[in-house]
Amino acid sequence: MTATILDGKATAAAIKEELRARVKVLADRGRVPGLGTVLVGDDPASHTYVAGKHRDCAEVGIASIQRELPGDATQADVDAVVDALNADPACTGYIVQLPLPKHLDEQRVLERMLPDKDADGLHPVSLGRLVLQKPGALPCTPRGIVELLRRYDVEIAGKEVVVVGRGVTAGRPLGLLLTRRSENATVTSCHTGTVDLAAHTRAADIVVVAVGVPALLTPDMVRPGAAVLDVGSTRVVGADGKARMVGDVHPEVRDVAGYLAPMPGGVGPMTRAMLLTNVVEAAERA
Ligand SMILES: Nc1nc2c(c(=O)[nH]1)N[C@@H](CN(C=O)c1ccc(C(=O)N[C@@H](CCC(=O)O)C(=O)O)cc1)CN2
Numbered sequence: 405m406t407a408t409i410l411d412g413k414a415t416a417a418a419i420k421e422e423l424r425a426r427v428k429v430l431a432d433r434g435r436v437p438g439l440g441t442v443l444v445g446d447d448p449a450s451h452t453y454v455a456g457k458h459r460d461c462a463e464v465g466i467a468s469i470q471r472e473l474p475g476d477a478t479q480a481d482v483d484a485v486v487d488a489l490n491a492d493p494a495c496t497g498y499i500v501q502l503p504l505p506k507h508l509d510e511q512r513v514l515e516r517m518l519p520d521k522d523a524d525g526l527h528p529v530s531l532g533r534l535v536l537q538k539p540g541a542l543p544c545t546p547r548g549i550v551e552l553l554r555r556y557d558v559e560i561a562g563k564e565v566v567v568v569g570r571g572v573t574a575g576r577p578l579g580l581l582l583t584r585r586s587e588n589a590t591v592t593s594c595h596t597g598t599v600d601l602a603a604h605t606r607a608a609d610i611v612v613v614a615v616g617v618p619a620l621l622t623p624d625m626v627r628p629g630a631a632v633l634d635v636g637s638t639r640v641v642g643a644d645g646k647a648r649m650v651g652d653v654h655p656e657v658r659d660v661a662g663y664l665a666p667m668p669g670g671v672g673p674m675t676r677a678m679l680l681t682n683v684v685e686a687a688e689r690a
Pocket of ligand 1 (some may be wrong): 451452499500502503524544545573637649667668669670671672673675676688
Protein backbone atom coordinates (compact mmCIF):
# COMPACT_ATOMS: atom_id res chain seq x y z
CA MET A 405 0.00 0.00 0.00
CA THR A 406 1.17 3.53 -0.71
CA ALA A 407 -0.41 6.25 1.37
CA THR A 408 -2.56 8.99 -0.09
CA ILE A 409 -0.60 12.17 0.52
CA LEU A 410 -2.40 14.81 2.58
CA ASP A 411 -1.06 17.68 0.52
CA GLY A 412 -0.88 20.66 2.87
CA LYS A 413 0.66 22.89 0.25
CA ALA A 414 -2.18 22.47 -2.24
CA THR A 415 -4.81 22.63 0.50
CA ALA A 416 -3.29 25.82 1.94
CA ALA A 417 -3.30 27.34 -1.54
CA ALA A 418 -7.02 26.60 -1.87
CA ILE A 419 -7.71 28.10 1.58
CA LYS A 420 -5.74 31.24 0.67
CA GLU A 421 -7.86 31.60 -2.45
CA GLU A 422 -11.02 31.45 -0.33
CA LEU A 423 -9.56 33.96 2.14
CA ARG A 424 -8.63 36.38 -0.63
CA ALA A 425 -12.35 36.73 -1.48
CA ARG A 426 -13.28 37.28 2.18
CA VAL A 427 -10.56 39.89 2.62
CA LYS A 428 -11.85 41.71 -0.46
CA VAL A 429 -15.32 41.95 1.11
CA LEU A 430 -13.75 43.40 4.27
CA ALA A 431 -11.57 45.81 2.28
CA ASP A 432 -14.58 47.03 0.26
CA ARG A 433 -16.12 47.96 3.62
CA GLY A 434 -12.94 49.84 4.60
CA ARG A 435 -11.86 47.15 7.07
CA VAL A 436 -8.57 45.72 5.74
CA PRO A 437 -7.32 43.16 8.31
CA GLY A 438 -3.79 43.65 9.65
CA LEU A 439 -1.46 40.94 11.02
CA GLY A 440 1.38 41.95 13.34
CA THR A 441 4.44 39.81 14.08
CA VAL A 442 6.96 40.19 16.89
CA LEU A 443 10.31 38.58 16.15
CA VAL A 444 13.12 38.69 18.70
CA GLY A 445 16.69 37.63 17.87
CA ASP A 446 18.31 36.10 14.82
CA ASP A 447 17.19 32.46 14.82
CA PRO A 448 17.24 31.65 11.08
CA ALA A 449 14.22 29.31 11.20
CA SER A 450 12.09 31.92 13.00
CA HIS A 451 13.10 34.54 10.44
CA THR A 452 12.07 32.18 7.63
CA TYR A 453 8.70 31.40 9.24
CA VAL A 454 7.91 35.07 9.88
CA ALA A 455 8.91 36.06 6.34
CA GLY A 456 6.55 33.32 5.08
CA LYS A 457 3.71 34.72 7.18
CA HIS A 458 4.14 38.16 5.61
CA ARG A 459 4.33 36.69 2.11
CA ASP A 460 1.04 34.90 2.83
CA CYS A 461 -0.52 38.18 4.02
CA ALA A 462 0.50 39.93 0.80
CA GLU A 463 -1.01 37.08 -1.24
CA VAL A 464 -4.47 37.40 0.33
CA GLY A 465 -4.54 41.17 0.87
CA ILE A 466 -3.94 41.28 4.64
CA ALA A 467 -1.79 44.25 5.78
CA SER A 468 1.51 43.41 7.50
CA ILE A 469 2.95 45.00 10.60
CA GLN A 470 6.47 43.69 11.33
CA ARG A 471 8.27 44.35 14.59
CA GLU A 472 11.83 43.05 15.04
CA LEU A 473 13.99 43.25 18.14
CA PRO A 474 17.63 42.24 18.63
CA GLY A 475 18.56 39.04 20.49
CA ASP A 476 19.63 41.04 23.57
CA ALA A 477 16.28 42.88 23.85
CA THR A 478 15.04 43.16 27.44
CA GLN A 479 11.68 42.06 28.76
CA ALA A 480 10.75 45.78 28.94
CA ASP A 481 11.66 46.23 25.26
CA VAL A 482 9.37 43.36 24.26
CA ASP A 483 6.61 44.59 26.60
CA ALA A 484 6.74 48.01 24.86
CA VAL A 485 6.25 46.43 21.41
CA VAL A 486 3.38 44.29 22.71
CA ASP A 487 1.72 47.34 24.30
CA ALA A 488 2.04 49.28 21.03
CA LEU A 489 0.41 46.46 19.02
CA ASN A 490 -2.35 46.15 21.62
CA ALA A 491 -3.11 49.86 21.06
CA ASP A 492 -2.71 49.90 17.25
CA PRO A 493 -6.14 50.00 15.54
CA ALA A 494 -4.58 48.84 12.23
CA CYS A 495 -3.52 45.59 13.93
CA THR A 496 -6.43 43.11 13.90
CA GLY A 497 -4.29 40.43 15.52
CA TYR A 498 -0.66 39.54 16.05
CA ILE A 499 1.71 36.76 16.97
CA VAL A 500 4.90 36.57 19.00
CA GLN A 501 7.20 34.18 17.12
CA LEU A 502 8.31 31.31 19.40
CA PRO A 503 10.66 30.35 20.83
CA LEU A 504 11.83 33.62 22.36
CA PRO A 505 15.48 33.91 23.45
CA LYS A 506 16.04 32.04 26.74
CA HIS A 507 16.49 35.17 28.91
CA LEU A 508 12.91 36.31 28.17
CA ASP A 509 9.82 35.10 30.01
CA GLU A 510 7.71 33.72 27.15
CA GLN A 511 4.59 33.22 29.23
CA ARG A 512 4.73 36.79 30.57
CA VAL A 513 4.94 38.13 27.02
CA LEU A 514 1.97 36.04 25.84
CA GLU A 515 -0.10 37.07 28.87
CA ARG A 516 0.55 40.76 28.12
CA MET A 517 -1.19 40.46 24.74
CA LEU A 518 -4.82 41.49 24.48
CA PRO A 519 -6.61 38.12 24.24
CA ASP A 520 -8.82 39.38 21.42
CA LYS A 521 -5.70 40.28 19.40
CA ASP A 522 -4.17 36.81 19.82
CA ALA A 523 -3.94 35.54 16.22
CA ASP A 524 -2.15 32.34 17.27
CA GLY A 525 -4.58 30.98 19.85
CA LEU A 526 -1.71 30.60 22.32
CA HIS A 527 -2.77 33.24 24.89
CA PRO A 528 -3.95 31.58 28.14
CA VAL A 529 -7.41 33.07 27.60
CA SER A 530 -7.60 31.52 24.09
CA LEU A 531 -6.44 28.17 25.46
CA GLY A 532 -9.02 28.50 28.25
CA ARG A 533 -11.72 29.17 25.66
CA LEU A 534 -10.61 26.00 23.86
CA VAL A 535 -10.90 23.98 27.07
CA LEU A 536 -14.37 25.44 27.67
CA GLN A 537 -15.37 24.95 24.01
CA LYS A 538 -16.12 28.69 23.64
CA PRO A 539 -15.42 30.63 20.40
CA GLY A 540 -11.95 32.12 20.08
CA ALA A 541 -8.72 31.94 18.08
CA LEU A 542 -7.54 28.32 17.78
CA PRO A 543 -3.84 27.32 17.80
CA CYS A 544 -2.77 27.20 14.14
CA THR A 545 -1.05 23.80 13.95
CA PRO A 546 -3.87 21.78 15.59
CA ARG A 547 -6.47 23.69 13.60
CA GLY A 548 -4.50 22.99 10.42
CA ILE A 549 -4.37 19.26 11.19
CA VAL A 550 -8.15 19.04 11.68
CA GLU A 551 -8.78 21.10 8.53
CA LEU A 552 -6.42 18.93 6.47
CA LEU A 553 -8.16 15.73 7.61
CA ARG A 554 -11.57 17.25 6.90
CA ARG A 555 -10.66 18.36 3.40
CA TYR A 556 -9.48 14.82 2.57
CA ASP A 557 -12.64 13.31 4.12
CA VAL A 558 -10.62 11.39 6.71
CA GLU A 559 -13.19 10.50 9.36
CA ILE A 560 -12.34 11.88 12.82
CA ALA A 561 -15.51 11.24 14.85
CA GLY A 562 -15.34 8.02 16.82
CA LYS A 563 -11.74 7.33 15.79
CA GLU A 564 -8.81 6.48 18.05
CA VAL A 565 -6.19 9.22 17.73
CA VAL A 566 -2.73 9.02 19.26
CA VAL A 567 -0.92 12.35 19.63
CA VAL A 568 2.79 11.96 20.35
CA GLY A 569 4.11 15.15 21.96
CA ARG A 570 2.60 17.54 24.50
CA GLY A 571 4.01 20.94 23.47
CA VAL A 572 1.83 24.03 23.74
CA THR A 573 1.84 24.92 20.02
CA ALA A 574 0.76 21.48 18.74
CA GLY A 575 0.32 18.32 20.84
CA ARG A 576 -1.46 19.58 23.93
CA PRO A 577 -4.06 21.80 22.23
CA LEU A 578 -4.61 19.19 19.49
CA GLY A 579 -5.95 16.77 22.09
CA LEU A 580 -8.39 19.45 23.28
CA LEU A 581 -9.50 20.23 19.74
CA LEU A 582 -10.06 16.61 18.73
CA THR A 583 -12.14 15.82 21.81
CA ARG A 584 -14.56 18.71 21.28
CA ARG A 585 -18.10 17.56 20.57
CA SER A 586 -17.74 18.74 16.97
CA GLU A 587 -14.73 16.46 16.36
CA ASN A 588 -15.62 13.66 18.78
CA ALA A 589 -12.41 11.64 18.56
CA THR A 590 -10.97 9.53 21.37
CA VAL A 591 -7.46 10.82 22.04
CA THR A 592 -4.46 9.26 23.77
CA SER A 593 -1.65 11.67 24.63
CA CYS A 594 1.80 10.05 24.44
CA HIS A 595 5.10 11.65 25.46
CA THR A 596 8.60 10.93 26.73
CA GLY A 597 7.10 9.26 29.80
CA THR A 598 5.03 6.78 27.74
CA VAL A 599 6.26 3.26 28.48
CA ASP A 600 5.36 1.39 25.26
CA LEU A 601 4.82 3.98 22.54
CA ALA A 602 4.48 1.43 19.73
CA ALA A 603 1.64 -0.36 21.53
CA HIS A 604 -0.32 2.90 21.50
CA THR A 605 0.47 3.99 17.94
CA ARG A 606 -0.28 0.52 16.52
CA ALA A 607 -3.81 0.69 17.95
CA ALA A 608 -4.56 4.11 16.43
CA ASP A 609 -6.64 5.10 13.40
CA ILE A 610 -4.82 8.45 13.29
CA VAL A 611 -1.28 9.14 14.58
CA VAL A 612 0.10 12.67 14.93
CA VAL A 613 3.79 12.99 15.82
CA ALA A 614 5.06 16.33 17.12
CA VAL A 615 8.19 15.76 19.17
CA GLY A 616 11.21 16.73 17.06
CA VAL A 617 12.88 13.29 17.08
CA PRO A 618 13.89 12.35 13.50
CA ALA A 619 12.18 9.19 12.16
CA LEU A 620 10.74 8.33 15.60
CA LEU A 621 7.64 6.70 14.07
CA THR A 622 8.77 3.63 12.10
CA PRO A 623 6.59 1.44 9.80
CA ASP A 624 6.21 -1.33 12.41
CA MET A 625 4.56 1.23 14.73
CA VAL A 626 1.71 1.98 12.32
CA ARG A 627 -1.49 0.00 11.72
CA PRO A 628 -1.88 -0.61 7.97
CA GLY A 629 -4.26 1.99 6.53
CA ALA A 630 -3.95 4.46 9.42
CA ALA A 631 -3.61 8.21 8.84
CA VAL A 632 -0.23 9.62 9.92
CA LEU A 633 0.59 13.31 10.27
CA ASP A 634 4.18 14.48 10.68
CA VAL A 635 4.56 17.71 12.65
CA GLY A 636 8.21 17.31 13.68
CA SER A 637 10.98 19.20 12.00
CA THR A 638 14.64 18.82 12.97
CA ARG A 639 17.70 20.29 11.23
CA VAL A 640 20.25 17.54 10.51
CA VAL A 641 23.57 17.67 8.71
CA GLY A 642 24.03 14.77 6.28
CA ALA A 643 27.22 12.84 5.42
CA ASP A 644 27.63 15.26 2.49
CA GLY A 645 27.90 18.13 4.99
CA LYS A 646 24.60 19.62 3.79
CA ALA A 647 21.90 20.61 6.29
CA ARG A 648 18.27 19.57 5.75
CA MET A 649 15.05 19.42 7.73
CA VAL A 650 13.70 15.97 8.64
CA GLY A 651 10.40 14.95 10.18
CA ASP A 652 9.42 12.63 13.03
CA VAL A 653 8.04 10.00 10.63
CA HIS A 654 10.31 7.44 8.97
CA PRO A 655 10.03 7.64 5.13
CA GLU A 656 8.94 3.98 4.87
CA VAL A 657 5.77 4.71 6.84
CA ARG A 658 4.42 5.82 3.45
CA ASP A 659 4.25 2.10 2.47
CA VAL A 660 2.03 1.18 5.43
CA ALA A 661 -0.18 4.18 6.14
CA GLY A 662 -3.45 4.90 4.34
CA TYR A 663 -2.87 8.67 4.48
CA LEU A 664 0.29 10.64 5.17
CA ALA A 665 0.84 14.33 5.84
CA PRO A 666 4.57 14.54 5.12
CA MET A 667 7.18 16.99 6.32
CA PRO A 668 7.72 19.16 4.33
CA GLY A 669 4.48 19.93 2.56
CA GLY A 670 1.89 18.63 5.02
CA VAL A 671 1.03 20.30 8.31
CA GLY A 672 3.49 23.25 8.03
CA PRO A 673 1.71 25.05 5.17
CA MET A 674 -1.61 24.43 6.96
CA THR A 675 -0.24 26.15 10.09
CA ARG A 676 0.40 29.24 7.97
CA ALA A 677 -3.02 29.11 6.32
CA MET A 678 -4.77 28.81 9.70
CA LEU A 679 -3.00 31.93 10.99
CA LEU A 680 -4.50 33.88 8.08
CA THR A 681 -7.89 32.29 8.79
CA ASN A 682 -7.72 33.39 12.43
CA VAL A 683 -6.94 36.97 11.37
CA VAL A 684 -9.74 37.11 8.80
CA GLU A 685 -12.24 35.66 11.29
CA ALA A 686 -11.19 38.24 13.89
CA ALA A 687 -11.69 41.06 11.36
CA GLU A 688 -15.09 39.67 10.41
CA ARG A 689 -16.10 39.57 14.10
CA ALA A 690 -14.94 43.17 14.78
N1 LIG B 1 4.03 32.05 17.52
C1 LIG B 1 4.24 30.84 16.97
N2 LIG B 1 5.48 30.31 17.00
C2 LIG B 1 5.67 29.08 16.43
C3 LIG B 1 4.61 28.40 15.78
C4 LIG B 1 3.32 28.98 15.80
O1 LIG B 1 2.32 28.41 15.29
N3 LIG B 1 3.19 30.21 16.39
N4 LIG B 1 4.87 27.20 15.10
C5 LIG B 1 6.24 26.84 14.81
C6 LIG B 1 6.86 27.54 13.63
N5 LIG B 1 5.97 27.82 12.52
C7 LIG B 1 5.20 28.92 12.55
O2 LIG B 1 5.39 29.85 13.28
C8 LIG B 1 6.05 27.04 11.32
C9 LIG B 1 6.93 26.00 11.19
C10 LIG B 1 7.05 25.30 9.97
C11 LIG B 1 6.27 25.66 8.88
C12 LIG B 1 6.42 24.99 7.56
O3 LIG B 1 5.70 25.31 6.63
N6 LIG B 1 7.39 24.10 7.43
C13 LIG B 1 7.70 23.44 6.14
C14 LIG B 1 9.05 22.76 6.24
C15 LIG B 1 10.17 23.60 6.74
C16 LIG B 1 10.88 24.32 5.67
O4 LIG B 1 10.78 23.96 4.51
O5 LIG B 1 11.63 25.25 6.05
C17 LIG B 1 6.70 22.32 5.86
O6 LIG B 1 6.25 21.65 6.83
O7 LIG B 1 6.40 22.13 4.69
C18 LIG B 1 5.38 26.70 9.02
C19 LIG B 1 5.27 27.38 10.22
C20 LIG B 1 7.12 27.19 16.01
N7 LIG B 1 6.91 28.53 16.44
